[in-house]
Amino acid sequence: MNVFFILSAFLITRLLLAEQREFGWISVREFYRRRVRRLAPALLVMVGAVTLDGWAFAPAAERTYLRGDILATLTYVMNWRLVLRDDQYFEEFTHPSITRHAWSLSVEEQFYLVVPLLIIAALTYAHRRSARTAGFVVLALASAAWASTIDLDSPGGQAHAYYGTDVRMQALALGVAAGVWTGHRGRGGGLLRARDRRDPLDAGDRRLEILGWVGLVATLAGIALIEPLSDWMFTRGGMLLTSLAGLAWIIGCAQRVPTPLVRLHANRLAVHTGKISYGPYLYHWPIYLWLVRAFGRGHVIPLAVATLVLSYAAADASYRWLEKPVIKRGVRAFGGRRAGAVGLVGVLVAALAIPAGASTAAHEVSAPQYPQYVAHIPTLVEGQATYTPPARPLAVTLYGDSVPYFLAQRMPKDNFSNLVVTNAGAPGCDLLDAPVQWMATRQQPNDAPCREAKAAFGPTVRSSDSRLAVLMPTLYLALRHDVDGKVLWLDDAAYRDLITRTLTKTLTTARTSGAAKFAVTTVPCRTIDELQVPPEYRGDFDKFPQLVAEAGHPKRVNAIITAWAKEHHVPVLDLAGAVCGSSYQPTRHGITLYDDGIHFSPEATPMIWGWLAPQIVAAAR
Known part of the structure; x- marks a missing residue:
């Protein structure tokens, strides 16, 4: 640029x-x-x-x-x-x-x-x-x-x-x-x-030609080798140096004589x-x-x-x-x-006059672009419980990242009468406050809408009068994070401790905000190809095969969640077990589970709710 x-x-x-x-x-x-x-x-x-x-x-x-x-x-x-x-x-x-x-x-x-x-x-x-x-x-x-x-x-x-x-x-x-x-x-x-003959761009100066080639090579090398948002680019004059390389390239190309470099671009x-x-x-x-x-x-x-x-x-x-x-x-x-x-x-x-979009704060589910009733919902798990409407409306807050956000938004709510779901999901929001560490110098901190959604979780539970708050932990837990200046992962006790402390904090917020019950889901599996990782992050994944394995099948993350839930007497809604079973299949009943490797597809969402809704009702008792 x-x-x-x-x-x-x-x-x-x-x-x-x-x-x-x-x-x-x-x-x-x-x-x-x-x-x-x-x-x-x-x-x-x-x-x-x-x-x-x-x-x-x-x-x-x-x-x-x-x-x-x-x-x-x-x-x-x-x-x-x-x-x-x-x-x-x-x-x-x-x-x-x-x-x-x-x-x-x-x-x-x-x-x-x-x-x-x-x-x-x-x-x-x-x-x-x-x-x-x-x-x-x-x-x-x-x-x-x-x-x-x-x-x-x-x-x-x-x-x-x-x-x-x-x-x-x-x-x-x-x-x-x-x-x-x-x-x-x-x-x-x-x-x-x-067209002044004293114009250096008209002189055919061999030095400008060499300078242009050096600038071209240096610019291409910078594009290929320098990571996005590298510290060197900003703190050590890297942007100025790469700008000088780009300037040399431009000066070489700007000559109005047919040098090899000019012909290459002409x-x-x-x-x-x-x-x-x-x-x-x-x-x-x-x-x-x-x-x-x-x-x-x-x-x-x-x-x-x-x-x-x-x-x-x-x-x-x-x-x-x-x-x-x-x-x-x-x-x-x-x-x-x-x-x-x-x-x-x-x-x-x-x-x-464009219709307003989704607020960064939680909101009652209302998504007219998705069907509110589905005539036939196939089962996700053989022998799963059948949804029985509670005698009175059951208010539930669904909290997490874009996975619960889209689940709530696409919910066929007319199939699940008396289940009133408030959407507290925030797209791209990591459960942890520490930034995700992608490459050596590339971090992904939570953005402003995520921080707003986290701050709004307690007030949302209170204002919706939710009896049950359901936390859906994010896939980000399977990735490396920068914790107090150190890059940590699941091998580090400090990182595992950070996860459990964050789970406890979320539980405390829900209970102090009026939720009588709290439940947590496990993180479902998917294949690395389904995840559609942007090309600039692929190299990082290639360096850490154990991270790839955990992102596809987050067994260690789910073990931490399950152990924490047992200690705090919190019911676990085993979404990973329901979706993955003994062997993961990307489709069920001919329906593709994920539309982008992260979010359940609109077609699969009713099937997920067919399994999830009875689990929610049971957890709220």
Whole structure:
């Protein structure tokens, strides 16, 4: 992403300096007008499609932040919105924002607000090329120094380090510095004319060619070898160094002579892709999430290919029939300013009227998009108990991560009369407060919605007047965690103790909040292929085969849960035994149990409830 920022800043700076040389001034108003003309039409199309999806197709969990995300995208503050809610860019197990990718567009637009003013100031108050360039180099160094002070151990710090404009300014400032340096015709203050033979980019300098190749290799090596959110990138100047590598690559490619490096990037496909590049950037993420929603994440390569093909096709059509006409003729190409205003207002009104999604706090189950009654529910376990409605309504709070969240949301409640379930599940929420440790430097702490849901558990039990609270422990328990600066797992007594203390804390919260009864489920099994682990985490799994085995069949986790429950006289609802039996099968009665390796499929949910509901009634007695 830094390469994108550097390239954008470099090109914009060169254009502004050329304007100053040709006309004697830089029109800030005209600059802003050109930016709006270039960026707004396709952005409105993308946001309009996302808004339509929010109205017609998006599940409630995906609509939680949708209205605010759309408004933040249109006002170019999406990056700070993600920082404020501790969003983790590389986390996809929950429901990432469908406009999350607009964070980088927001950073760029915030930069566009000030860059013409900064360049005008540099041209006015500094009279030599070196002085004009030095100011932006200092800005890059200051940004890098500031980034080193951010606390990467906190979720807010990680989000700030990745999304913050102040952090990304080091790449943008380097791009401006390179644009200023190459935009002068000598060491003085004179600017280059168009196609000036003193332009270093026209000279065919062999040193720039070598520099470009070194930058290309270094950039590709960084992409392949540097882990996401590596401490080195932020605390030791890694982002500045990788930005310098990207800058070297760009300078080498920017020469206007047919060097080998330039020819490598000058084929027709690359040139056309460069012209339409804004479109693939805008459209790829929504398309990817729509495909995941339809087909799951199980087949990574077909999913990537389909996303690439559909995004490229959408971008090509967008450029030909929308962006290019507007670039040439402005909004007159589509009916003038009134038509543009109507389009913007229409998208805003539609976005504001999107039905509300799932709250981060618990809520009574009501999911009209799923059937409320199923005529025939097959049995999960042969000989399982039959559901008998309690004589009076039985209020139950279901607590945990996205597994109980979706179980409650998809419950066919008309099949289970007098069973009133309150959903206290929170997607992506780990039972433990310690962050999950994925790679050597990649942690996944609980985000703000998870912390809110945990704080709301007791009040939810109390306000719903629940007789029974049911805890469904998460699969995260089978993963490594960072506990007080040490990476621990089930082999460590301190980690096992943390699990049992957290179970006790949850039990205490439920009882002090009015629940007369408490029950806990075991964690069901699944195969590692079903889990659909993102590619960036696969290497970590490959290093720890025992972790893979436990994630697939959490026997040790369930042994800890069962022993704790026996000690505290808590009934265990053995979901693992019901789902796994003597040998796990991914389907029952022709029904696929998991739709993504983590959550029970909508088709299997009634079958799970057919087994679970009688267990709940028995535990509440």
